[in-house]
């Protein structure tokens with residue numbers, strides 16, 4: 503990641519809104535999806551062959567490629583450990599990102615440190631790229647904190663479960679960035695299901711009209727719990743951007759190189775004052791929606807198997823091996839690092855202290871609120887009604 507010096511950034515002031523070229527609605531190449539055959543930007547095929555794209559190419563060193571692979575492997579390992587921890591009763595819930603590693607690592611590694619991210623509840627790979635301690639992600643899922651990290655330490659907002667609301671926050675934040683004359687960009691994540699929310703569509707309107715430096719990254723993982731993508735839209739999602747007046751691009755969401763290239767391009771556009779972009783990362787949710795969900799009730803095994811053949815990690819592994827960019831020692835070391843990460847996460851989670859239950863009322867409002875005070879008193883009385891003074 504390249505980070506310009508603050509001094510250099512400050513001299514790069516945004517052009518005024520009037521001068522910005524936000525009216526342009528075309529991506530570099532206008533992709534028109536054919537029925538049943540969506541056109542998407544791809545740089546690495548499922549078999550791990552490198553292919554060229556006329557508009558969105560990228561040139562990475564062997565070290566950078568290994569770095570992307572490492573990110574994806576460790577993220578998957580962390581995610582598997584979290585799922586296991588939930589199954590053993592150590593977490594209340596977990597939302598797995600299995601299958602979406604390339605979409606998250608590719609887009610996450612396109613960011614500069616001064617950019618700001620607004621995630622949903624599934625962006626564990628992006629959190630990893632931002633340097634958020636993975637064990638912090640688990641506190642909320644264990645129910646021992648209300649978020650787990652300071653958003654401003656890593657420019658990574660707290661996980662947001664109210665679908666789509668973070669796209670409005672991202673748009674407002676991006677408008678503020680523009681007013682400050684900074685050239686940072688904002689990356690807002692959401693899902694295919696959330697694309698139907700009013701909040702997402704309102705944020706498209708605002709960001710387009712105010713030419714906000716925001717990139718909307720939709721991980722179309724084909725499902726919104728049990729609702730398939732066909733119930734969300736009659737057109738490929740990326741094409742919706744055109745109606746709002748900004749470019750939309752569909753990228754192979756299981757291709758980390760393509761996700762990195764397209765997100766970099768969109769973030770640079772935002773920095774230049776050219777306004778928002780919608781990226782639709784076409785991917786697949788390999789796991790259940792959350793650990794509370796049973797996808798065998800509503801989708802076919804064959805569908806999952808089809809997507810297994812497009813696994814984002816296996817395709818980069820094949821490429822690294824075929825090109826001689828990584829040797830056996832690299833893969834062995836990474837395996838050991840993955841195991842160590844899993845062990846570390848497990849130990850930290852199990853040692854997390856049980857918080858004072860009353861603390862949940864403390865940060866609802868900065869200055870307190872009569873209704874919260876009332877609820878606090880009611881809850882204290884409820885706790886006191888138990889023989890040992892506290893409910894389990």
Ligand SMILES: Cc1ncc(C[n+]2csc(CCOP(=O)(O)OP(=O)(O)O)c2C)c(N)n1
Pocket residue numbers: 624663664665692693694695696697723725726727787791
């Ligand atoms: C406003 C709102 N409505 C409903 C829900 C319940 N809910 C949680 S996740 C989810 C599905 C979201 O699907 P999608 O946006 O595709 O994201 P994914 O979970 O697939 O990553 C729903 C309906 C919610 N959290 N917020």
Ligand SMILES: [Mg+2]
Pocket residue numbers: 693694695721722723724725726727
């Ligand atoms: Mg979805």
